[in-house]
Amino acid sequence: MNIFDELKWRGLVNQVSDEEGVREYLSEPGRVMYCGFDPTAESLHIGNLVPLLCLVRMKRAGHKPIFLLGGATGRIGDPSGKDKERDMSDETVLDMRAAKIEAQVRAFVQRNSDGDADVANNYDWTKNMSALGLLRDIGKHFTINWMLQKESVKNRIVREETGISYTEFSYMVLQGMDFWWLYKNRDCRLQIGGGDQWGNITAGCELIRRKEQGSGYALTFPLITTASGKKFGKSEGNAIWLNAEMTSPYAFYQFWLNTEDADVVNFLKYFTFLDQEQIAEIAESVEKEPHLRLGQKRLAEEVTRMIHGQDELDKVQAATDVLFGGGDIARVDAATLKQALGAAPAITCARGELPDVPQMLVDLGLAKSKGQARKDMQAGGVYVNQQRADADYAPSESDFIGGELLLLRKGKKNYGLVVLG
The missing domain is CATH 1.10.240.10 (Tyrosyl-Transfer RNA Synthetase)
Structure with a gap:
């Protein structure tokens, strides 16, 4: 099956600039495509799983996906889906986040496909560009009228109390430049991303058309929601x-x-x-x-x-x-x-100084008094390591799981942990 048709069967095709063109592009192995991940946190989250998985699906189908780190775009901030300006992060922090995400991506690709990930960073071709160079060589190919029609911009323009800065307004120019650079230097003709990225992705298609008289393709995934309509993730x-x-x-x-x-x-x-x-x-x-x-x-x-x-x-x-x-x-x-059992109460006991179980129950807040704890044990309602503990049970260090943890339970759902310290 052509990987494009597989994505359609999986319900993962939302918008596509040229369906037959994309299907034909992906009909032969060795095609290049990319998706970008801005370092907005120290880790990717499950909202990033669909594009991350799609790139691996492409790799498993014999193509050459590029995992693009937003070292440059992350310094600007994407206005897509945001109702206010993103806080600027320290550049050292952004570089640290990008390094962590790169390691995460490489581990994911190695675990789920053959070979390593092809990771690029858009900071590499952006850092030495001057403001005049960006305006003359890239900016002249974008019209303000065209940019104002993009949802990411329109949704912010109508918010008079926040608006949109020139910095975030220019984000689509930088993302468009990424597509153009990869088109020219890596023979990449397809960019994929979430549905909120349609304006940014098509900006790249437009730049390739105007600057190179070439064709780039855009494909986005739908916003994943639950059956009840809640945003997934x-x-x-x-x-x-x-x-x-x-x-x-x-x-x-x-x-x-x-x-x-x-x-x-x-x-x-x-x-x-x-x-x-x-x-x-x-x-x-x-x-x-x-x-x-x-x-x-x-x-x-x-x-x-x-x-x-x-x-x-x-x-x-x-x-x-x-x-x-x-x-x-x-x-x-x-x-x-x-x-x-991260939310369960826990106590630490010194080696050689283990209290009895009634005292453990009191210290964990599972019993009001040792007398009540003994009654609970006699009634068969107390468990140690999921085994019923009778009134005569006395714990020993050998009972601790992994030599460090004792699991207490009162009734069906009331847990406590005793840590051997």
């Missing part, structure tokens, strides 16, 4: 990051596991490499046996492996099984269990 107002230090692998896995039935088949198309036959089989299970949540489990498994690798996925699944399915506590990684 937010969890209680917080972004889900691809960096394990910013969003733990456990929390990442749980985000996908909590996908609604109405969304799971589409998300399998958007966010995995599973083919039509595999997804059709899962869709049948979702329809006939939704209570098994096989679609959600497969989605969480595929995306977590894709981002964090098989080892982290194994740890996360082991912890999930213990907490929700009665899995083997011996298989659990202590660090992952801490991630899973």
Whole structure:
């Protein structure tokens, strides 16, 4: 299948400048395309997954995708989708973010395809350009009338209280120059991106037409929303990051596991490499046996492996099984269990000075008094490492998972952690 047709089947084609031209361009291997990622944070997030995955899909189809870091455009700020001016970040911070994102991209590509990522940085061809050079050689090919029609500009012009600065107004000129530079120097004729990037991408097509009398193609992805109409990628107002230090692998896995039935088949198309036959089989299970949540489990498994690798996925699944399915506590990684129960109360006990379980329950706030804790144990409502602890149970250091963590539970959902320090 032509990769363009695969993207259409997956529901990932929103706007395209020349559908037949793009299909023909992608009909032969070795074609070049790119997508840009501005260093607005220290990590990419799941909102970046669709374009990131698309570039890898292109690579797996035999093409030559370029992963473009916005070292220059990140210094300006993209007005697309923003209702006010972006705060300028320190250049040292931007360079640090770009380096972290580059490492993240390279790891992702190596894990999910053959070979390394082709990473470029638009700062390399922008840093030595003078203001006069930009205005004479690039700016003269853009008309103000044409730029004012772009949604990213129109939406800000009507906001009299904020407006748009000349700096952000010029963002599409810089992004257009990127496309032109890659067209001329890397034989790149296709730029991809989110739907909000249509104006910026077509600016590049226009510059290539005016400056080189050539043709560049534009392709954007739809805004991903849930079946209920909510914007995809937010969890209680917080972004889900691809960096394990910013969003733990456990929390990442749980985000996908909590996908609604109405969304799971589409998300399998958007966010995995599973083919039509595999997804059709899962869709049948979702329809006939939704209570098994096989679609959600497969989605969480595929995306977590894709981002964090098989080892982290194994740890996360082991912890999930213990907490929700009665899995083997011996298989659990202590660090992952801490991630899973990050909101649970925790206490630290010195080696050789372990209190008894009633005292642990009181210190964790799971019992009001030691007397009440003993009654709870006698009633069979207290568990240590998911095993019922009777009134005579006395913990030892050998009981600690990984030699450092004891898991206490009162009732079905009240957890506490005892750390051996």
